[in-house]
Amino acid sequence: MLREGTDYGSVEASLQDKVDQVLMQLKNGQAVIVYSELHETIDIKVSQNSQLL
Known part of the structure; x- marks a missing residue:
């Protein structure tokens, strides 16, 4: 939730809701958590299984 303030949706949601x-x-x-060993970072991505729906 590092990009607080960049949500451009039509309905505003609180940080807790997000x-x-x-x-x-x-x-x-x-969604899945992805770790980059190279960059030593994590990210949350949409899982490939849910992209098929």
Whole structure:
């Protein structure tokens, strides 16, 4: 949630709402945590399985 303030959606959501949405996506497999050993960073990406839906 590092990009707070850059949400251009039609409905404004609180930071807590956004965190809850991401946690739900991680729990149900729609999103995954990706680690880059090269850059020593993590990112949350849409899972490939959910892109097929």
